[in-house]
Structure formats: structure tokens, C-alpha cells
Amino acid sequence: MRKINLVLCLLLLSGCVKHDDFIVSIPIDDTPPKMINNTKCENIVAIKIFQVLDNYSLAHVCEEVSYSDDLSCYGHTVYISKNKNELHFDDKIIKPQEGKCFSYNGVYKYEAMNGMSHTVPKIKFIDSKIKNPAYTEYQKNHNIAKEE
Numbered sequence: 001m002r003k004i005n006l007v008l009c010l011l012l013l014s015g016c017v018k019h020d021d022f023i024v025s026i027p028i029d030d031t032p033p034k035m036i037n038n039t040k041c042e043n044i045v046a047i048k049i050f051q052v053l054d055n056y057s058l059a060h061v062c063e064e065v066s067y068s069d070d071l072s073c074y075g076h077t078v079y080i081s082k083n084k085n086e087l088h089f090d091d092k093i094i095k096p097q098e099g100k101c102f103s104y105n106g107v108y109k110y111e112a113m114n115g116m117s118h119t120v121p122k123i124k125f126i127d128s129k130i131k132n133p134a135y136t137e138y139q140k141n142h143n144i145a146k147e148e
Contacts, residue, residue, distance in 0.1 A: 041101035
């Protein structure tokens with residue numbers, strides 16, 4: 001019986017309160033961010049080269065080990081082009097520079113020494129952040145000067 005009386009009292013009291021007094025107007029900033037994450041970025045933290053050829057290298061994808069600061073480099077094989085004057089060697093670990101990430105860029109087919117044919121993804125570095133198309137549209141609609 002006490003519970004019913006308590007519920008009835010609460011219902012009566014809640015009906016007596018004017019809720020409009022509790023509404024607070026908070027301005028909302030609807031400006032979209034200028035830059036967004038590049039959706040073409042792959043979740044690859046590093047690669048470890050295992051075979052170097054003239055213009056490219058083959059490498060294994062690495063991932064971070066949760067219980068230490070080490071990398072585990074036993075992932076799938078990828079192809080990466082060498083830039084001019086860039087030194088590639090066996091067991092070299094390559095990580096993206098700040099603001100860059102790895103992205104797949106087609107496939108590479110080759111024949112191993114045992115005669116088996118293999119196809120591996122090509123990877124390249126791209127910008128990890130790109131201009132937000134929604135911000136560009138926002139600039140047009142709000143007459144905001146474009147930034148270079």
C-alpha cells in the first residue's frame with residue numbers, strides 16, 4: 001500500500017511542475033570538420049620486407065602485439081614499390097610517416113621459384129586525412145572563403 005501511495009504522490013507532484021522552466025537553450029555548432037579520416041586507409045601498422053627485387057620488394061604485414069611494444073610480422077604478403085634512392089633490405093620494417101597510411105593499390109602476379117603462381121596486393125602510402133566534402137558544401141552554402 002505504501003508503494004502505491006508513493007507512486008501516486010510522485011505522479012501528482014510531477015504534474016504540478018512546469019517543465020518549460022528547465023529547458024536550457026544550448027547553441028549547436030553545425031560546422032562539419034574540415035578534414036576526415038581517409039576511408040582508403042588499411043589497418044596496417046607496418047610491413048617487414050623479406051625479398052628485395054630491382055624496383056620493388058615483397059613484405060609481410062605486421063600488427064601490434066597487445067601485451068608488448070613488439071610487432072608480429074607474419075601477416076599476408078604485399079608488394080611495395082621502391083622510390084628512387086630508397087634503401088630496401090631483408091627484415092627492414094617500414095611504417096607510415098605521420099599523416100600517412102597504407103592503402104591497397106591493385107595486385108601483383110608473380111611466379112615463385114617452385115613454379116607456383118602467386119597474386120598479392122600492391123600497397124602505397126596515402127594521406128590519412130582528406131578534405132571533408134561536407135565542409136566544402138558548407139563553405140558554399142555559408143559564403144565562407146576557401147582556405148588554401
